Amino acid sequence: MTAHTCYIGLGSNLSQPAEQLHQAVNSMAQIELTTVRKCSSLYSSKPMGPQDQPDYVNAVVEIETNLTPHALLAAMQKIELDQGRVRKGQRWGPRTLDLDILLFGNQVIESQDLTIPHVGMKSREFVLFPLHEIAPDLVLPCGNSLIFVLNSVSRNGLVKFEQDVKSEC
Ligand code: ROI
Numbered sequence: 001m002t003a004h005t006c007y008i009g010l011g012s013n014l015s016q017p018a019e020q021l022h023q024a025v026n027s028m029a030q031i032e033l034t035t036v037r038k039c040s041s042l043y044s045s046k047p048m049g050p051q052d053q054p055d056y057v058n059a060v061v062e063i064e065t066n067l068t069p070h071a072l073l074a075a076m077q078k079i080e081l082d083q084g085r086v087r088k089g090q091r092w093g094p095r096t097l098d099l100d101i102l103l104f105g106n107q108v109i110e111s112q113d114l115t116i117p118h119v120g121m122k123s124r125e126f127v128l129f130p131l132h133e134i135a136p137d138l139v140l141p142c143g144n145s146l147i148f149v150l151n152s153v154s155r156n157g158l159v160k161f162e163q164d165v166k167s168e169c
Pocket of ligand 1: 012046047058092
């Protein structure tokens with residue numbers, strides 16, 4: 001089996017968001033064949049989408065896994081559900097926990113339920129800045145360096161507010 005280095009984006013703006021993220025990282029550490037390697041700080045970000053919702057807390061973690069992309073997706077969705085995620089009608093509405101697989105090694109995947117690299121990650125400051133904190137030399141599957149992509153987005157009020165999403169990191 002081959003181990004892949006993957007990056008997961010975490011976001012929450014309901015029910016004590018920072019706690020949601022801490023809990024999620026603890027749960028990720030329990031996933032079979034998977035190790036949590038690095039965690040970014042927690043960041044406060046302005047909502048992308050409807051503005052009549054609370055600010056978000058975001059972070060990115062690096063994991064190493066021997067799972068397949070779809071098995072990893074299932075594991076992430078289980079954590080979301082365990083933490084009370086309810087999929088409501090409103091597009092881009094508030095949420096207790098979002099776990100997005102941003103990158104899976106250098107793979108490009110376009111299946112019905114999984115798109116990697118994550119759609120939109122290149123334009124989201126709340127993904128790019130935390131990702132850069134833990135992987136400053138990263139090169140994306142498209143061949144662009146993370147720093148190149150990062151330089152094209154504004155911080156849009158993004159603020160780092162807590163050192164580590166998980167104290168053990
Ligand atoms: N906005 C921010 N700032 N952070 C998120 O994690 C986030 N997640 C989402 C939408 C609703 C698009 N907006 C977000 O899913």
